[in-house]
Amino acid sequence: MPDWLALYYDDPIEITHGEGRHVWDSAGRRYLDFFGGILTTMTAHALPEVTKAVSEQAGRIVHSSTLYLNRPMVELAERIARLSGIPNARVFFTASGTEANDTALLLATAHRRSNTVLAMRNSYHGRSFTAVGVTGNRGWSPTSLSPVQTLYVHGGVRTRGPFAHLDDRAFIDACVADLKDVLGHIRPPAALIAEPVQGVGGFTSPPDGLFAAFREVLAAQGVLWIADEVQSGWGRTGDHFWGWQAHARSGPPDIVTFAKGIGNGMSIGGVVARAEIMNCLDANSISTFGGTQVTMAAGLANLTYLLEHDLQGNARRVGGLLIERLRAATAGLPGVREVRGRGLMIGIELVKPGTDEADPQAAATVLEAARQGGLLIGKGGGHDSSALRIAPPLTLTVAEAEEGAAILENALRSPY
Structure with a gap:
């Protein structure tokens, strides 16, 4: 190792x-x-409902790739699309949160024809070459080389930094002013990627409403909002099912990424986006392990348990x-x-x-x-x-x- x-x-x-x-x-x-x-x-170790679903699915077929029809994948995609809050949503499954964020960046940059991305200071989005390139945490960013041009904005940490002394409203106003200043110096970027609650960053978060205020500024230039819900999704924050819902006055994000808890230990990640964004790729793409039957069976059972209880x-x-x-x-x-x-x-x-x-x-x-x-x-x-x-x-x-x-x-x- x-x-x-x-x-x-x-x-x-x-x-x-x-x-x-x-x-x-x-x-x-x-x-x-x-x-x-x-x-x-996310739910429990050795949850009987999940282990039973995995065992039964493994007894039928474990894997076939996305080149064949896959009923568990379709059923889980339909449920997540409905829960996402994104209109006309499409879902693509991956094998990890890193791969989900990588896919979201691919979609955003292809859709917008721009490789400039805004990210938050103190953020973490995965260990792939692209995900490291939008990670604003030096302890988890081993190289400055990147396929995207990343600019970091304020707001992910409420109690540190130059705006920490301000009240919540003034803090949001100052972060929005910083965002506008950044946008005034560059061509319109592809997207802002942000964790509603920063995970590796130490469970920090901005005041409720910050990303809605950002969204109003970004939408004027057509810039997409990617919510990285790999750690904050599925009801973990208690107040909301998705972390982005604390910033919901401007509606759902353009793209949501998820992973971790949905599989309760099985390797599931994924991306939810409006159809016009998800369908923008003009080249072939599949996933060998994203959406494999045994992980989808686990995800379906786990999500059902989470909602019913x-x-x-x-x-x-x-x-x-x-x-x-x-x-x-x-x-x-x-x-x-x-x-x-x-x-x-x-x-x-x-x-x-x-x-x-x-x-x-x-x-x-x-x-x-x-x-x-x-x-x-x-x-x-x-x-x-x-x-x-x-x-x-x-x-x-x-x-x-x-x-x-x-x-x-x-x-x-x-x-x-």
Whole structure:
């Protein structure tokens, strides 16, 4: 394996199996999972409805590629098109979020006949050559070479940067002015790509309505809006099914990308776009592994379970409890700069006490301490990975939220 394929923990763990919100390592130790394989185990580990669907489909046929009719793919596409809010929507499946964003950029640049793209500072959109080219986070951007010309605008991080001192309305106005200034110096770009909640960036987000304000400016020049919902979709934020709906006064985005949670661990990504955009390619294109039958069966079963059990509502209720519990627990800790998020997508940013300077070592220490306490969490952030990321499966119970918060409270005291 390459050197850059990093592992969590000084003594890395092998996860051998899971059930519900828990996983076990090869030594037999059980952990409460508050990261879900990077927000991918969305409903639960070993969810019977999903494992049954996968097993039954695997017993019929696993894969045939998009060159043949594929009923599970069509059925899932129809459901996602309806849920997307995009009129006359078309869906294309990929095998990952990286590939989904790559496809969205291909569609936007082909449709607009421009290779200029706007992106947000502190953003992350995947590890392909094109996706890295629109990633505004130096820790995840190994090269400055890119097939697109990318310009970064303000707004993805509410509490840092030159506009952090402003109230929400003034913050939005300042970011819009910055966007207009950028547009005044370039030819009209193809698209703005933005995460409604920045994932790898540490679960940061702008005030509600920012992207609607951006959309009004962009639409005047025909610039497309791509919402990267790879981490924020499917009801995880609790308040909305899609993260973009917090910015919805101007209607849905032109393109939405998704992945991770929809497959509950199976490799599914995809793009939703208006037909005129999706159909703009004038060359052949297929996907060998996007839309393969066994993953589509998993996605259908998982989406059905999520909707029938109102997991968005559970994320809102239990997530609200968890974030308030964490805010109360960290109120007296000098190294905790901010507890932020919505639903079951919560970030805790750590700094060196008495300063505003990021403290990645403290984040690493808390990660280890939480593991020792029986809790798995993630980390990220544009400031040297100084933010803890908390994103449990959406079936999390109140009792499990309380348990995890207690472990995390003890772990947060370990660096200080």
